[in-house]
Amino acid sequence: xxxxxxxxxxxxxxxxxxxxxxxxxxxxxxxxxxxxxxxxxxxxxxxxxxxxxxxxxxxxxxxxxxxxxxxxxxxxxxxxxxxxxxxxxxxxxxxxxxxxxxxxxxxxxxxxxxxxxxxxxx
Amino acid sequence: xxxxxxxxxxxxxxxxxxxxxxxxxxxxxxxxxxxxxxxxxxxxxxxxxxxxxxxxxxxxxxxxxxxxxxxxxxxxxxxxxxxxxxxxxxxxxxxxxxxxxxxxxxxxxxxxxxxxxxxxxxxxxxxxxxxxxxxxxxxxxxxxxxxxxxxxxxxxxxxxxxxxxxxxxxxxxxxxxxxxxxxxxxxxxxxxxxxxxxxxxxxxxxxxxxxxxxxxxxxxxxxxxxxxxxxxxxxxxxxxxxxxxx
Amino acid sequence: xxxxxxxxxxxxxxxxxxxxxxxxxxxxxxxxxxxxxxxxxxxxxxxxxxxxxxxxxxxxxxxxxxxxxxxxxxxxxxxxxxxxxxxxxxxxxxxxxxxxxxxxxxxxxxxxxxxxxxxxxxxxxxxxxxxxxxxxxxxxxxxxxxxxxxxxxxxxxxxxxxxxxxxxxxxxxxxxxxxxxxxxxxxxxxxxxxxxxxxxxxxxxxxxxxxxxxxxxxxxxxxxxxxxxxxxxxxxxxxxxxxxxxxxxxxxxxxxxxxxxxxxxxxxxxxxxxxxxxxxxxx
Numbered sequence: 001x002x003x004x005x006x007x008x009x010x011x012x013x014x015x016x017x018x019x020x021x022x023x024x025x026x027x028x029x030x031x032x033x034x035x036x037x038x039x040x041x042x043x044x045x046x047x048x049x050x051x052x053x054x055x056x057x058x059x060x061x062x063x064x065x066x067x068x069x070x071x072x073x074x075x076x077x078x079x080x081x082x083x084x085x086x087x088x089x090x091x092x093x094x095x096x097x098x099x100x101x102x103x104x105x106x107x108x109x110x111x112x113x114x115x116x117x118x119x120x121x122x
Numbered sequence: 123x124x125x126x127x128x129x130x131x132x133x134x135x136x137x138x139x140x141x142x143x144x145x146x147x148x149x150x151x152x153x154x155x156x157x158x159x160x161x162x163x164x165x166x167x168x169x170x171x172x173x174x175x176x177x178x179x180x181x182x183x184x185x186x187x188x189x190x191x192x193x194x195x196x197x198x199x200x201x202x203x204x205x206x207x208x209x210x211x212x213x214x215x216x217x218x219x220x221x222x223x224x225x226x227x228x229x230x231x232x233x234x235x236x237x238x239x240x241x242x243x244x245x246x247x248x249x250x251x252x253x254x255x256x257x258x259x260x261x262x263x264x265x266x267x268x269x270x271x272x273x274x275x276x277x278x279x280x281x282x283x284x285x286x287x288x289x290x291x292x293x294x295x296x297x298x299x300x301x302x303x304x305x306x307x308x309x310x311x312x313x314x315x316x317x318x319x320x321x322x323x324x325x326x327x328x329x330x331x332x333x334x335x336x337x338x339x340x341x342x343x344x345x346x347x348x349x350x351x352x353x354x355x356x357x358x359x360x361x362x363x364x365x366x367x368x
Numbered sequence: 369x370x371x372x373x374x375x376x377x378x379x380x381x382x383x384x385x386x387x388x389x390x391x392x393x394x395x396x397x398x399x400x401x402x403x404x405x406x407x408x409x410x411x412x413x414x415x416x417x418x419x420x421x422x423x424x425x426x427x428x429x430x431x432x433x434x435x436x437x438x439x440x441x442x443x444x445x446x447x448x449x450x451x452x453x454x455x456x457x458x459x460x461x462x463x464x465x466x467x468x469x470x471x472x473x474x475x476x477x478x479x480x481x482x483x484x485x486x487x488x489x490x491x492x493x494x495x496x497x498x499x500x501x502x503x504x505x506x507x508x509x510x511x512x513x514x515x516x517x518x519x520x521x522x523x524x525x526x527x528x529x530x531x532x533x534x535x536x537x538x539x540x541x542x543x544x545x546x547x548x549x550x551x552x553x554x555x556x557x558x559x560x561x562x563x564x565x566x567x568x569x570x571x572x573x574x575x576x577x578x579x580x581x582x583x584x585x586x587x588x589x590x591x592x593x594x595x596x597x598x599x600x601x602x603x604x605x606x607x608x609x610x611x612x613x614x615x616x617x618x619x620x621x622x623x624x625x626x627x628x629x630x631x632x633x634x635x636x637x638x639x640x641x642x643x644x645x646x647x648x649x650x651x
Contacts, residue, residue, distance in 0.1 A: 047562065
């Protein structure tokens with residue numbers, strides 16, 4: 001799990017996205033325990049309230065759930081859910097930016113498609 | 123509760139120097155009596171300097187009882203008032219402890235040599251050449267505790283005053299007081315034909331209860347208590363608004 | 369229960385006004401960053417809060433009681449300050465022992481564990497410690513004393529990167545286990561930016577900000593691009609500062625941002641605390 005705090009998003013959002021990434025990649029498999037809020041805040045040297053906020057974002061989206069007195073676990077079906085969500089966000093986050101940048105650099109639509117094909121080829 | 127805690131701390135800091143002081147005092151006294159016996163056997167050595175050493179020691183203890191204790195108190199959330207009361211308690215405890223130690227040392231010395239305590243020496247009019255009796259031991263304890271405490275609080279006042287004064291005033295006092303004592307008073311004596319010195323003597327003689335043939339230690343105790351109250355009052359005024367120094 | 373109220377606080381040193389009528393509150397059990405440039409009045413404020421100095425005007429209350437000459441209230445606060453307050457030849461381990469006497473909740477075992485982790489020699493005299501170890505020594509007392517309010521004045525002074533890392537981690541672990549009010553006064557803003565929840569900024573003895581980090585950072589944004597376009601964009605907006613590099617300009621703007629009004633060739637980024645601080649406290 002890598003969190004880059006230089007990003008322009010609020011830290012708690014970055015934290016929850018970092019955990020999401022770890023779940024998608026399988027680092028935190030479904031139905032396994034993830035580190036506690038305290039462990040996370042100590043590890044990344046962030047305020048426990050911030051860490052809790054990031055965690056709660058995931059709890060609210062039912063990506064993880066809390067077991068009383070035990071800790072937090074990845075929900076079953078979390079990976080599928082996250083992948084779906086990321087796919088939706090893919091257009092907003094990547095395609096739009098890419099097109100904007102391409103326009104700035106005078107790259108035509110066909111050129112972009114070629115580049116994408118090259119990217120997949122590698 | 124915090125007063126006792128603070129007193130306990132201060133006493134623990136003074137304990138080490140007390141042990142060193144008495145170690146040296148006893149060592150030197152034994153050495154002197156051995157030398158005395160070796161060179162002039164039979165002749166009594168008059169070593170009634172125990173109390174004088176104690177007076178000097180407790181004065182220095184008073185002098186050393188403010189700055190580091192004040193800083194420590196500030197570090198540990200102790201108010202100035204609590205610090206002040208506990209410092210007085212600490213100095214009083216040291217005075218009491220030293221009184222008893224000096225008494226015991228004196229009693230031992232009086233067995234092996236011609237020893238008179240400072241107290242019996244000063245109030246010889248009351249006790250004659252009597253050795254230790256219940257009466258003079260009890261009165262001696264009372265007297266010595268009060269006198270030692272007075273000396274200690276004088277030291278404490280001086281160090282507190284120095285802490286509060288700015289550099290200029292500190293320098294003025296450091297030079298002014300010795301100059302006044304060594305040049306001012308003798309000069310005034312010349313002008314007034316010795317009246318100044320005489321009055322100073324008179325003041326202390328009356329305060330100690332030994333004026334004009336009197337020999338009353340209770341007078342000294344009373345004067346001492348007044349002195350403690352006055353000096354303590356001044357010291358508290360100085361401590362009340364003392365602040366940390368950069 | 370450890371709310372601190374600073375009310376109309378002023379402090380003059382001769383003709384210098386170190387604090388000018390400052391009023392604010394510290395909410396309980398939060399980590400505060402007390403930021404300000406050198407000489408802004410941070411240490412003066414902390415010293416008055418712990419009654420090491422007397423204010424010229426105003427009061428500080430903890431749980432409704434004035435801190436002035438108040439043993440009960442003062443014992444709820446531990447203030448680690450730059451100055452060494454252990455003057456006579458007292459040893460580190462003796463200070464731990466006595467701290468337990470003055471702060472009954474002081475955890476001696478924990479202090480020894482920390483000393484071990486930091487490599488602090490407990491048999492050394494306090495006044496013989498180097499700057500770094502002197503800071504470590506004071507950090508350990510602050511973390512171990514379990515007072516409900518901890519004030520840290522430049523806690524990482526002289527600490528190397530490893531020790532700073534260890535300190536921040538221990539601080540968070542400690543806070544997670546026992547939440548309490550912690551105030552960190554520092555000029556190393558980047559290091560504490562993610563740790564603190566609230567930020568107080570003092571400039572020339574005046575309070576210029578007291579807010580949560582999140583609010584502060586979401587209150588504005590930085591926008592950069594070609595100077596002429598930036599100038600056009602920031603017209604009629606509240607700009608707290610600009611950086612210029614050749615024909616490029618970055619403006620730091622306070623206010624909400626309507627993304628649809630931003631020209632395509634201008635870039636928006638979030639404010640970071642350090643930049644914001646520099647812009648706010650520049651003379």
